Amino acid sequence: MNLEMQRFKAxxxxxxxxxxxxxxxxxxxxxxxxxxxxxxxxGSEGSAVSQQLQVLRAKNIVTGTKDGNKVIYTLKDSMIIDLLAVARQIFNNHLVNTITILDKFKEEEEVPAVTPKN
Known part of the structure; x- marks a missing residue:
């Protein structure tokens, strides 16, 4: 993969x-x-939303269109929806792995320790 593509992704x-x-x-x-x-x-302040929308617009991730006295925002590329879904799946996979590890630790704690006989 070329350097420009890596920079774009970053x-x-x-x-x-x-x-x-x-x-x-x-x-x-x-x-x-x-x-x-x-x-x-x-559930956020207007100034915070506007600031973050500006970042997303600058990176061509969303577009804004004037409609009278307001701006209507849309995703520039619907593939963003897929990307968010994949991120959610990755999160769920990590969560499942973490729960599995915690369950194993819990099982180990429940096993009574065997004391050697003298």
């Missing part, structure tokens, strides 16, 4: 590296929304 993932940005993308995965709708659904 910058792309940096743009996603914020919980509110991820939440905004999850909201936009459901369809286009105004800033006020995103703010309400995200």
């Amino acid at each position: 910058e792309f993932f940096k743009a996603l590296a914020h919980p509110l940005r991820i939440r905004i993308l999850e909201i936009l995965a459901e369809g286009e929304k105004s800033v006020n709708e995103i703010q309400t659904l995200a």
